[in-house]
Amino acid sequence: MSRPYLLVSNDDGVTAKGINFLVDTLRPVADLLVVAPDSPRSGAGCSITSVRPIHYDVLLSEPGLTVCSCSGTPVDCVKLALNVFGERRPDLVIGGINHGDNSSVNAHYSGTMGVATEGALQGYPAVAFSLCDHSPDADFSPLAPYLVDFVFKAIAAGLPPFTCLNINFPRRPRFEGVRVCRMARSRWARELSPCPHPRDDRYFWLAGDCDELEPDAPDTDRWALAHGYVAVTPTQLDVTATGLIEILRNVL
Amino acid sequence: MSRPYLLVSNDDGVTAKGINFLVDTLRPVADLLVVAPDSPRSGAGCSITSVRPIHYDVLLSEPGLTVCSCSGTPVDCVKLALNVFGERRPDLVIGGINHGDNSSVNAHYSGTMGVATEGALQGYPAVAFSLCDHSPDADFSPLAPYLVDFVFKAIAAGLPPFTCLNINFPRRPRFEGVRVCRMARSRWARELSPCPHPRDDRYFWLAGDCDELEPDAPDTDRWALAHGYVAVTPTQLDVTATGLIEILRNVL
Numbered sequence: 001m002s003r004p005y006l007l008v009s010n011d012d013g014v015t016a017k018g019i020n021f022l023v024d025t026l027r028p029v030a031d032l033l034v035v036a037p038d039s040p041r042s043g044a045g046c047s048i049t050s051v052r053p054i055h056y057d058v059l060l061s062e063p064g065l066t067v068c069s070c071s072g073t074p075v076d077c078v079k080l081a082l083n084v085f086g087e088r089r090p091d092l093v094i095g096g097i098n099h100g101d102n103s104s105v106n107a108h109y110s111g112t113m114g115v116a117t118e119g120a121l122q123g124y125p126a127v128a129f130s131l132c133d134h135s136p137d138a139d140f141s142p143l144a145p146y147l148v149d150f151v152f153k154a155i156a157a158g159l160p161p162f163t164c165l166n167i168n169f170p171r172r173p174r175f176e177g178v179r180v181c182r183m184a185r186s187r188w189a190r191e192l193s194p195c196p197h198p199r200d201d202r203y204f205w206l207a208g209d210c211d212e213l214e215p216d217a218p219d220t221d222r223w224a225l226a227h228g229y230v231a232v233t234p235t236q237l238d239v240t241a242t243g244l245i246e247i248l249r250n251v252l
Numbered sequence: 253m254s255r256p257y258l259l260v261s262n263d264d265g266v267t268a269k270g271i272n273f274l275v276d277t278l279r280p281v282a283d284l285l286v287v288a289p290d291s292p293r294s295g296a297g298c299s300i301t302s303v304r305p306i307h308y309d310v311l312l313s314e315p316g317l318t319v320c321s322c323s324g325t326p327v328d329c330v331k332l333a334l335n336v337f338g339e340r341r342p343d344l345v346i347g348g349i350n351h352g353d354n355s356s357v358n359a360h361y362s363g364t365m366g367v368a369t370e371g372a373l374q375g376y377p378a379v380a381f382s383l384c385d386h387s388p389d390a391d392f393s394p395l396a397p398y399l400v401d402f403v404f405k406a407i408a409a410g411l412p413p414f415t416c417l418n419i420n421f422p423r424r425p426r427f428e429g430v431r432v433c434r435m436a437r438s439r440w441a442r443e444l445s446p447c448p449h450p451r452d453d454r455y456f457w458l459a460g461d462c463d464e465l466e467p468d469a470p471d472t473d474r475w476a477l478a479h480g481y482v483a484v485t486p487t488q489l490d491v492t493a494t495g496l497i498e499i500l501r502n503v504l
Contacts, residue, residue, distance in 0.1 A: 040303060049458055
């Protein structure tokens with residue numbers, strides 16, 4: 001395969017360790033365009049910026065590597081990259097590496113998955129990489145060989161339209177292997193934590209815990225991660241609940 | 253049926269005409285808790301606020317109707333409502349009525365769908381209502397009887413876990429009927445519009461056009477809307493691309 005061209009963004013911001021580890025790992029084997037938020041956008045989901053202009057700066061421009069910061073969301077970054085730097089079509093759009101777990105329902109809130117979703121909506125193969133470790137100084141080194149392998153396999157195999165891959169790595173020095181999974185059902189709970197203010201008791205931090213709804217189901221991403229495997233969850237962007245169509249036709 | 257209890261939010265903000273029309277329409281037949289953003293959050297998707305506290309104010313508290321504004325996103329509003337005003341379980345979580353079309357891929361970017369998604373993720377039946385008219389002064393009056401009908405049918409029939417309804421109304425004085433649809437495939441294009449700045453050409457507005465990828469498919473939400481029907485798109489929150497699992501097991 002010729003040297004691939006990769007569009008990379010994230011939600012932790014352009015200076016985060018995760019995205020820079022990804023770039024350092026892939027640069028020897030690929031050309032890269034990085035357009036990432038100028039500061040953290042954790043929990044940005046697929047949000048876009050509609051009420052103010054978005055702005056970018058070119059931080060680095062070398063043969064095979066351009067790095068830009070953008071004032072917008074992760075999805076904005078992908079849109080900007082494809083529209084403003086669109087002279088070469090990327091072979092793959094990559095979100096990450098995220099600092100933190102984007103498996104199960106977290107995918108809905110994840111800006112890293114927002115990058116992959118937008119890439120796929122725009123017609124490109126797309127993957128999101130996340131490490132289940134929120135620490136800014138998380139150790140990404142065990143991921144290196146997997147990143148290269150996933151990138152080349154995704155490009156070679158291709159992905160069907162309106163799909164992308166949500167790939168999560170457990171926090172551990174080595175992995176048991178790779179498992180292709182379905183999204184586990186889970187539910188965030190106890191999410192509002194008081195943020196004491198001297199004159200106002202209506203400030204809260206959003207935090208909480210994620211309750212597993214099917215912890216023993218071995219075909220899920222959560223099970224794979226809990227047992228030391230890399231979890232690959234194929235994700236569809238046509239979110240029609242097909243099985244409900246006929247049922248609702250009889251009800252509505 | 254006894255008088256239902258409805259949790260309502262939106263992404264256009266608590267003062268928008270759409271949400272207030274919804275409240276006025278449903279108030280005679282239901283008790284309502286409204287927790288909506290203090291200003292517009294169009295394009296908020298399922299984003300959440302993680303780097304600053306969220307705050308709310310009670311704007312109105314009467315028997316059967318409480319209205320709060322919240323500094324956060326549409327999803328934050330639902331989380332806040334369920335955690336802070338959680339003494340009574342809502343029978344239905346409602347997003348909208350949105351000023352603008354949330355059919356097809358717009359569902360991914362929609363804060364109105366963010367409300368319904370969060371409601372369903374938290375285990376409640378949930379619907380999103382949108383009118384295909386961006387105008388702040390859009391005419392919502394043709395929707396009134398449909399809103400009441402959909403709300404009571406959704407509560408009576410229930411919805412399976414991890415699903416919600418994305419209901420879009422065309423902009424017209426009367427509708428041809430209701431169609432249960434799948435999400436049409438479409439793609440936003442030409443999205444970056446220069447925002448001239450006297451000393452910097454790297455400012456852009458996000459705008460563009462949505463290209464239809466299957467304009468003639470009569471089972472889609474876009475077709476229904478283009479032909480004057482109310483489009484009901486059942487939506488699933490388990491976004492696993494099930495058909496890809498076996499394929500990927502052979503590739504990865």
